[in-house]
Amino acid sequence: MDRVDFFQQAIDKAMTVYVTDRSHSQSFSGLQFERIADRNNNRFLLTLVGWKDDERIYHLIFHADIIGDKIWIQEDNSDESAALLLEQQGVDKQDIVLAYYPDYHRAHTAYAVS
16 A cells, blocks of 8 residues: 555544544534545545534534645644544654644644644
8 A cells, every 4th residue: 555545544534533433422413524535636624514503513623635745734623633533543743744833833743844
């Protein structure tokens, strides 16, 4: 399996684990998790959509792209770190970029700078 395939599978599995862990919670009643995977462009999003009482919910949980030889987490609004979910799927910290931080801040994390 090449690196991109491994990353794609790791992201898919991380999204599945996130959804499975929360699928029976009453907090998400009436809401649907959507796993969006554009494998051709290496773009992956996990969203939560639906209605909670009279309120429309659209929430981006996390967005990850495979750019070059790294996974770039573009946004992470999860209640559990998307980076940690990826690590649990065997992705090395140095293969993960926390893109929502500027370069100078990334240098102070345990993850890749770029």
